[in-house]
Amino acid sequence: MMNQAALPAWLTTYVATQQATEAWLRELQQTLAQDFLQRGIPSRREEEWKYTDMSFLAKECFTKSSTLRSVVSPAIVAGHRLKNIESIFIVLVNGHFVESLSDMRLLPDSVTLCSMKQALQHHAELVKAHLTRNLNLQKHPFASLNAAMLAEGVFLHVPKKTVIAAPIHILYLHGEENNIVTCPRNMIIADEHAQVTLLEEHSAYGAVTYFTNVVTDIHAEAGAKVHYHKIQNDAAKATHIAQIFVNQQQDSLVETHSLALGSKLGREDVFVNIKARGAHSNINGFYCLTQDDQHIDNHVHVDHAASHGTSNMVYKGVLDKKSRAVFNGKIYVHKGAQKTQSYQANHNLLLSTQAEVDTKPEFEIYADDVKCAHGDTVGQLDMDSLFYLRSRGIEKQAAMKLLTYAFAADVMNKMTHTQIKQRMTILLNEKLAHDD
Amino acid sequence: MLTIRNLHATIQDEKQKTKAILRGINLDIKPGEVHAIMGPNGSGKSTLSNVLAGHADYHVTAGDVMLDGKVLLELSPEERAAAGLFLAFQYPVEIPGVNNMYFLKAALNSLRKSRELPPLDAMDFLQLIKSKIKDVGLDEAFLNRAVNEGFSGGEKKRNEILQMLMLEPRFAILDETDSGLDIDALQMVAKGVNSLRSPERSILVITHYQRLLDYIVPDVVHVMVNGQVIKSGGKELALELEAKGYGWLEGLAE
Numbered sequence: 001m002m003n004q005a006a007l008p009a010w011l012t013t014y015v016a017t018q019q020a021t022e023a024w025l026r027e028l029q030q031t032l033a034q035d036f037l038q039r040g041i042p043s044r045r046e047e048e049w050k051y052t053d054m055s056f057l058a059k060e061c062f063t064k065s066s067t068l069r070s071v072v073s074p075a076i077v078a079g080h081r082l083k084n085i086e087s088i089f090i091v092l093v094n095g096h097f098v099e100s101l102s103d104m105r106l107l108p109d110s111v112t113l114c115s116m117k118q119a120l121q122h123h124a125e126l127v128k129a130h131l132t133r134n135l136n137l138q139k140h141p142f143a144s145l146n147a148a149m150l151a152e153g154v155f156l157h158v159p160k161k162t163v164i165a166a167p168i169h170i171l172y173l174h175g176e177e178n179n180i181v182t183c184p185r186n187m188i189i190a191d192e193h194a195q196v197t198l199l200e201e202h203s204a205y206g207a208v209t210y211f212t213n214v215v216t217d218i219h220a221e222a223g224a225k226v227h228y229h230k231i232q233n234d235a236a237k238a239t240h241i242a243q244i245f246v247n248q249q250q251d252s253l254v255e256t257h258s259l260a261l262g263s264k265l266g267r268e269d270v271f272v273n274i275k276a277r278g279a280h281s282n283i284n285g286f287y288c289l290t291q292d293d294q295h296i297d298n299h300v301h302v303d304h305a306a307s308h309g310t311s312n313m314v315y316k317g318v319l320d321k322k323s324r325a326v327f328n329g330k331i332y333v334h335k336g337a338q339k340t341q342s343y344q345a346n347h348n349l350l351l352s353t354q355a356e357v358d359t360k361p362e363f364e365i366y367a368d369d370v371k372c373a374h375g376d377t378v379g380q381l382d383m384d385s386l387f388y389l390r391s392r393g394i395e396k397q398a399a400m401k402l403l404t405y406a407f408a409a410d411v412m413n414k415m416t417h418t419q420i421k422q423r424m425t426i427l428l429n430e431k432l433a434h435d436d
Numbered sequence: 437m438l439t440i441r442n443l444h445a446t447i448q449d450e451k452q453k454t455k456a457i458l459r460g461i462n463l464d465i466k467p468g469e470v471h472a473i474m475g476p477n478g479s480g481k482s483t484l485s486n487v488l489a490g491h492a493d494y495h496v497t498a499g500d501v502m503l504d505g506k507v508l509l510e511l512s513p514e515e516r517a518a519a520g521l522f523l524a525f526q527y528p529v530e531i532p533g534v535n536n537m538y539f540l541k542a543a544l545n546s547l548r549k550s551r552e553l554p555p556l557d558a559m560d561f562l563q564l565i566k567s568k569i570k571d572v573g574l575d576e577a578f579l580n581r582a583v584n585e586g587f588s589g590g591e592k593k594r595n596e597i598l599q600m601l602m603l604e605p606r607f608a609i610l611d612e613t614d615s616g617l618d619i620d621a622l623q624m625v626a627k628g629v630n631s632l633r634s635p636e637r638s639i640l641v642i643t644h645y646q647r648l649l650d651y652i653v654p655d656v657v658h659v660m661v662n663g664q665v666i667k668s669g670g671k672e673l674a675l676e677l678e679a680k681g682y683g684w685l686e687g688l689a690e
Contacts, residue, residue, distance in 0.1 A: 383492070385531045388583075391489050392543035392599060393517035393550065402542065406533025406582075 007037055008058045014181070015148055017064075022120055024128060025150075032148035035137050042141050051326040051358050052267055052297045056239075062181035062211050064151075068096040070176050076205050077101050080171050085419040087199075088113065088168045093175070094210075095152055095182035106166040112157040113168065116185055119155030126157065130187050130217055134245045140269070143243045146183045146215040153185035158194035158224075167197040167420060172212070174235060175205040186216040190224035190252075197227040199420050203262070204235035213241045220252035222276070227255050229420050233427060234262040236291060242268040250276035250306075257415050258285040259424050260296050261431045267297040274302070274309040274337070284414050285315040288431050289323035289355070297326035300344075304337040304367075313344040316411045318404055318432075319355035327359040329374070335366040345375040349407045351400070401432050437638045438465040438607055443499035445487045454495075457483040459663035461499070465607075465656075468635040472649055473642045474674060475660035476682045481642045482526055484660075485611040489523040490516050503607060517543075518550035520606030524596040524613050531583040536595070539583050540565060540602055547603060568601045571631070573624045589616035597628040608632065609640045614648035626651030646678035659685055 015033035020026045041057050042049040072093050081089060090113070091101040097115035107113050112123065119127050137144045154170050172184060190196055200216060212234065220226050234240045240263040246254050260266050272281050287296045302311045317325050329344040348357045361374040381403050389399035408428060415421040445458040457480045465471050475481050487494045488501065490513035501508040506519055531539070545555040556564070569576060572594040584592050593613050600608055610629065614622055629639065629652050641652055649657070649671065657673040658665045659682070667673070667685055677685075 382529075384529045387489075387491055387513060388525070388529045388531065389534075389539070389543075390513035391517055391523055392539075392603065393514050393547040394539075394542050395514050395546060396512065398542065398546070399514075402534055402539070403531070406531060409533035 007040060008061070010061045010063065011057070012037065014062075014064060018149060020120075022124060024124075025120065028132070029148050029150070032135070032144050036141065036145050036148055039137055039141060048299065051324075052265070052295065057211070060179070062179050065094045065096065065177050065180040065182070068093060068098065071098075072101070072173060072175055072205060074101065077171070077173070080173075080201060080203060082167065082169060082199070082419045082423055084422070086166055088164075088166050089171065090115075090154055090169070091171045091173065092152060092154075092184065093173045094177050094180060095184060097152055108162060108164060110159050110162055111164060112155065114155050116150070116153035116155055116187070119187070123155065123157070126189065127155065127187065130189065130219065131185070133247070134217065134271070140243055140271075142213050142241050143215050143245075146185060146213050146243070149181070149183040149213070150185050151183065153187070155187045156196070156198075157189045158191060158196050160191040161193045162191075163195040164197070167199055167417060169199045169201065172200070172202045172214070173205065174203070174208055174210050174212075174238070176208065178209050181211045181213070183213045186214070188216065188218045188226065188228070190218075190220050190226050192221045193223040194221070195225040197229075197417055197420070199229045199231065201231040201233070202240060203231070203233045204238065207237065208235050209237045210235070211239045211241075214243075216242070216244045218244065218246045218254060220246070220248045220254050220279075222250040223252060224249070225253045227417060228257070229415065229417070229424070230256070230258045231424060231427060232258070232260045232262055232266055232268070234266070236262065236264060238263045240266045240268075244268065244270045246270070246272040246281065248272070248274050248276070248279035248281060251278045253280045255282040256284065257424070258298075259428065260285070260287040260298075261427060263296075264291070264293065265295045267299075269299040270301070272300075272302040272311060274304045274306055274311065276306045278308040279306065280309070281311040282414065283311065283313045284411050286408050286411050286428070287315075287317035287325060288408075288428060289317070289319045289325060290321065290431060292322040294321075294323040295326075296323075299328045299330075301330045302332070302342065304331070304333045304340045304342065307337050308339045309337065310341045311343070314411050314414065315345070316347045316349075316408060317357075318349045318351060318407065319357065320351040322352070322354040324356045325358075327357070328362070329360075330362040331364070331372060333363075333365040333367050333370055333372070337367045338369045340367060340370040340372070342370070342372045343374065347376070347407075348378045349404065350378060350380055351404070404432055405429065437467045437469075437504060438463065438640075439500075439502045440464075441500045443484075443487070443501060444497045445483060446495050446497055447483070447493060457494075457663055458487065461663070461665060463658070463665065465638045465640060467638055468633075469655045470633065470639045470641065470652060471656045471658065472654040472674065473640065473658045473660050473665075474644070474646075474677055477644075479660045480663040481660055482611055485523050485526075485609045485642055488516075488609060489513060489521065514546070517603075517605075518547060522600055522603055522605030522608045524593070524600055524608065524610045526611040526613075526615065528584050528592045528596055530585045530587070532585050534583045536581055536583050537565065537579040540599065543599070544602055565602065569598055571601060572598045572628055573621070574598060590618065590621045593617060593625060594621065597625050600632065601628055604632070606636065607638050607640070609642065611642045612644060613641075614643055614645065622648065623651060646674040649674045661685060
């Protein structure tokens, strides 16, 4: 039993009133809730939470949004859609799936894509199997809490050899209701040789305070290809906790591209499990912190349990004002995972003397025939480059922005989906442009 | 056009020791003139060009520089560019992630803005740059690469001249643009520079060797030694230096 901050009453109330229709889920949630309450909110004494203080959860009060109170204007929602391409679009507002704002016209008949509520009714067995897969209260406390409080989310099942041409865009939008907590879960199951491209976007309209604790499960069966993108552009006062679990079977390819721009406190854990021979994983991230006291924490853990796998992890970030970023990259290579190739890098650009970065690469290698490497840097803008641009007439602020974007360019260019990359680039540029 | 009076500048070396590099430079360059500064290594030639462009590493301790009546030393680097100054760098920096064409467009439109001209639209800009890049003998593919990244020494110098042709400065400084160039590239660079020669425009050529001055014929040649201009003369002075070296002049320095 660890020493924990007092458990907030709102949390106890929330889990006590959680009443899933399905008996198995109700039972599971009760157990998980009890376990979480017993464990308590992770404290900074735990290594995984050393730099990220969650104790505010006990000081503030969050409630569940029981019904959708207001309907966001379609114009706001339309502003989020990908340009120059037709996409499949799923919208959740304050945690509620809104069918009228969603657009599933391009969904192939053989593919299942629905809200988690619908999936619990029609695909209970699949949901159950995947929901219980990554439960580990000590290691992933917020994933357990997410399961305990789960009400909505998105369920996607792509059958064997099915290729979905249109990108699937999942938009989590917040607005108007303050101090609500949502625990959405996205379940993405790509069967053998299926292919899918996704964008999960978290955003807000108007200034609101809320707490999101999201879990995204990605299962790539043999030969499947999943290109997953995430935009975290939450409101400036919001808290965003995310866990992304990636399970990869033989010769599968999973790419994750994560862009963190918003929230006051953001924490994202990516767990990649290379479970069978020859799976490839690319895990990329960019974070841009522009507010005082903004805090973004990325934990990426790749577990090579099978041979001939590759993983490439590149995270970069820009920090301004009195912001702080944390990065922890961990590669674990099991004894049997020979011929593994694994690389991790974390590069940071500080635009202010008050910004702080804590970066920690970790390797645990038990196989003897592997290639692993890492690189980590914290630096400032190159003064010679800045002078060069200015000597050509480009104003100092504009030159700084150009160089800042250039710093991000290599990780942004790892995205192969043109329109998603375009949208993420525009959002990043807007963020940099507001940074004065 | 450009007047330099008693210019002194220092730099902090690696041991944070202040080192005097320019020790009282005087120059007077009139509109339409091409001046050359020659001198041995370490004489302060590149320091002079960096001080004129406004590099923050150099500290001006005394003297004045006027460009078209403006007090140059009070201006930021971008204001100096807006005032018409251009420095073709001896060692152009590589800037990964910044697209060469985007950079050139941003630079040109910044300068146009300072002259209260509307920005060039994408089509006009493309047309202009495509004609200019031919003049410096670079392939159009270089426009879509990052600024100077992975360019050979010669390609970097051609890229500098391309920028100069695009930005059309009133006063251009070429800092050892000839170093590392083969004869074809040298002729190409000279052709570009000569195409800019006009009664309103002045050029300062800093070079180690007389060779470049066969192609860009100067009106005045200065010899710089130990941070001072110790001798000035006509274009024949360059030939004399080529034949005799600098040794015979060093006695003239203080």
